[in-house]
Amino acid sequence: MKVVRLTVSKRNYGGEIYERHIDQVLRDACDYEVVTFEFQRVGLWRILEIPAYVSFLRRWSRNDDFFVIRGFSAAMFPLSRPEQGATIVHHIDTTGSSLVSAAVQRILEWRFRRANGSRDRIVTISEYWRNYFRGIGFANVPLIHCAYDVDVYQASPEQVADFKRRHGLGKRPVVYIGNPQRKKGAFEVVRALQGDPYDLVTSGEGEPVPGTTHLNLSFEDYRLLLRSSSVVITFSRFKEGWCRVAHEAMLMGVPVIGSGRGGMRELLEGGGQAVIDSEADLRGAVHRIVSGAAAPPVDQGYARGFTIQRFGEAWLKVLSGACGR
Secondary structure (H helix, E strand, O other): OOEHHHHHOOOHHHHEEEEHOOHHHHHHHHOOOEEEEEHHHHHHHHHHHHHHHHHHHHHHHHOOOEEEEEHHHHHOOOOOHHHHHEEOOOOOOOOOOHHHHHHHHHHHHHHHHHHHHOEEEEOOHHHHHHHHHHOOOOOEOEEEOOOOOHHHHOOHHHHHHHHHOOOOOOOOOEEEEEOOOOOOOOHHHHHHHOOOOOOOEEOOOOOOOOOOEEEOOOOOHHHHHHOOOOOOOOOOOOOOOOOOHHHHHHHHHOOOOEEOEOOOOHHHHHHHOOOOOHHHHHHHHHHHHHHHOOOOOOOOOOOOOOEEEEEHHHHHHHHHHHOOO
């Protein structure tokens, strides 16, 4: 049976990276194809393309000839054969989203609940969300954690020194606080650490955060930024599916402080890292790590266990007889 993955996004967030890893492990094992609905307009003008988007999703939900893998935003209609499909849900939480984004997410959640029943297969990426879906009546909820090419997460002292030189860092301890987004807690972190002798750094998509240095980086330089940091803070205000930044920091051997919201707690506790949900406690926690008074050792063995091979084996188990050339 042919396996088709539906996608409606080409952004570079953790969810899209997860789904590209699905492509990587299934292309050689299955008759496999990615089918994309690509919006041509931006912002509110996308409303004009909603009918075509809905038609695309309805058509694929009724196709019995394929095993369909789809994300939360592509799960508006029930699959005619639930046993021939899998819906990936990383998280459901509108905290910190814009009004428009939150409205769209709530509509999608409402449609998702109407379209999917206890027989449908919901793939989650953490114990937190598996327990959540089981708690609201879903019986078939496999857990497949994120995957990492673990051997690329390394850097020499010379590479780190060169990175700091190129970006004007190194005179003060570097504290990386992730994407400059309100739902990621960047503004709370800056407020908590305001006036302290650190270089606060953000990267990726978002809005300017006063008091920080924002860097647009290649993946190679992003890894060097992690390794250059004295501590990485992932202070998300919404319930994360996992937290790719925190996990990548751990792979680089860098201590992490995180809010532990959603699936992030499983990751941080598994790797022996600090869970700090209170903004008032951030300053002390950062100081203890930067000063060396209480830097929690990173369990890199735990972090390195999330391999591409393990990920592929788990997905092939989900597809069972559907996959195979």
